[in-house]
Amino acid sequence: MKQYGMIINLDRCVGCHACAVACRAEWQVPTREGYRRNWVHRLGPANTSHGMSFTFYPGLCNHCDSPACVPVCPADTVAKTFTDPETGKTRTMEVAATWKDPFNGTVQIDQSRCLGCGACRDACPYGARYVNTEVANEDIGGEGIADKCTFCMPRVEKGLAPACVQTCITDARIFGVVNDPKSEVAAYIRKGARRLELLDRTSTPQEMPEAADRRRMLASLMQPAMRRVKTAGLLGLAGAMAVQGLAGEEDE
């Protein structure tokens, strides 16, 4: 299985929010409270054990290995056939209204079958989903429609980069296939990029375990304050999202 992933290089990020705005523009995400697929949290300035830090958490769905949002979906399951665009191979799975794609690793929603119950939103430890209550599938008694980052698959299928990647002014977002050794994403992981892990829930920056100075800040991050705390260990976050820790930062 191919797994799409995104590196966010925090050393490059200046917290300009262009990613969040580009995403909202591309997918016409309404501006109501909590409605977002893509966000920037501004963290600090605050003291950490490595000195003062002021950094940003540009976030989106992690397209987890074992997504907490998928098994909680109460929609009736249907048989869905997935096709690998490269090999033409197909695979049929019983899926509810949300699933993890067996060929590209992304977590997707069938919005036409979503009940808008909010179970997936509540299950996500990152606050990556919201339920748009301005729309609903009334024919099935829906109360809203869940929405989240699709890794811009409709764009990627056309050969484009995700909107947030294309717009990033400092090229801090790098998108590609995690398990393709030739990808830039894989190169970052070899250099020491780390997965996003929920180490703590706090509104101030925490340092990465082996980060050596204050430029190497911050992979472990807050959750949005409105979310319930989840235990990281139970979730098996494989997350496609890795945050560069720069353990292997080159120095002349």
Next chain:
Amino acid sequence: MANARAMLLVGSHIGENIHVSHVREFIAGLQNGAKLVVVDPRFSTAAGKADIHLAIRPGTDTALMLAWINYVITHNLYDRKFVANHCQGFDALKKEVSGYSMEWAARICDLRIEDMKAAIELLAKASPQVNIHPGRHSTWYGRGDVGRHRSYAILTALFGAIGVPGGIYFPSPVPLGHVECVAEKSEKVAPIEPEVSLREDSAYPFSSNFGTVTADIIRAINTGKPYPIRLLGINGVNVIQTIPDPYETMKALKSLDFIFCEEIMAGETAIWSDIILPDAVYLERYDGVYAYDGLTPYVTVRQPVVEPLFEARSPYWIAKNLAKRLDIPGFTCPDERAFIAKELEGVDYSLSQLNKEGGLVTLPADPYRKPDKLKLDTASGKVNLQVEDFEDEDLDPIPKFEPTPAPPKGYARLIYGRSPVHTFSRTMNNLWLHNEIPENKLWLNDRVARQLGIKDNEVVVLENQDGKRSNPVRVLVTPGIRPDAVYMAHGFGSKSPLLSRAHGKGAADGFMMTRNEEDPFMGATSKRTNFVRIILGGKPLAIPDLCPVPDEIPRYTIKSA
């Protein structure tokens, strides 16, 4: 910056100040391994990426710079060959700065000597690939601003960082065709030439090269001197938000007979205008050819992607039709496209050819100079470490440190900067941008907040030294600002109810700026010479004095009512 091996930013907050190509260069430099020193009373985004952050006492930057210059000279950290061949005035400089020791500067600037030394050594080690960027919005204290900027340039020259990669580079001029907007002055409506010109007869000896001093215009409206001004036309500037001391500006606007503006936003200035000419937004209009003369010279043209909505018209159309109705002939081009075509002739392009090549063409750059080819645009062709033209005007030929007054007891200095998602005061009402950052926050030192009992996110009001009060603003409690200063991003706190989202959200820094000094060289207005205290629940709270002020720095005293 991408080629620098070390960078120095003094109060420049690139990263929050989103000048896109500059931010890209800055990040490229850091990714290439450049060291970064940030001097700022605040822990900015740039400070968060710095190797050394010096949280300097506001108003003492020139003291640090002069002590560094002295240190570089006395410790032989300067480029002797460059100074010998390409600088004049070195001996005078050496003598002038000899009194500025690191010990003295440490006390004045409230910094540790070890940190100051580490920073200057770090910069010196990278020379000549040292980038000392002056930043933007850098008129802070009036009197000393030009000297402060010159001290950056002097240090740059001592490092030999001129005409070399990573240092100051030479522009690569783009030879656009020259088009006169109006061919000849109308004989029907001949302007009355006043005996005294605001621009030419300014009290500031070097201002006329840059235009008319804004504060002079406001003063002239309010005093009627040197001549009365009865009408104002304003093009795309919200003067009430952008010019310090909006109370004087508002007084001036009220006294006029007629104001018209060309605008896209119903900001304060627009709603005070008699007539608003609706401007086309950037997606609806052509602008003149944009030519960039930096490291990657290029030519491009802003072009409409949609027709203007409603009654909006392009600036060129508006100007031309105003002229027509005033019976002023002489516009040289029928429309913008013809104007652009003439400009593009200079680089042998037509608009359709430019568009065929993607809408942007790059040109060769010539930014660097070999030592034997290095010639500056000065009489001697060298770097003037000492400027005689300044001496002729009774201004310091070599920068001196003259302290700006420290905050009065119970007050903190107000510092302002930019929000990364917003542009001046013009985007706060944009649905998407407002949604990202709807209001500014008052950065307040955590120790000060603790002593005052103010919690993070609590809403306070500011009162400045002249008793002017701000809109309510939320507090960001942080160790990332010195106790003797508070900070907020500019452009918020709109007073225009027609900006339905932005109205009343956050506080406007400009409305706290009633005490301004103009620099004696060009008349640039100081923007860090105002002091505020906090009003919580209607009660004034005195900012505790956590940073003792040395005797050399006077405190500002508040005139008692």
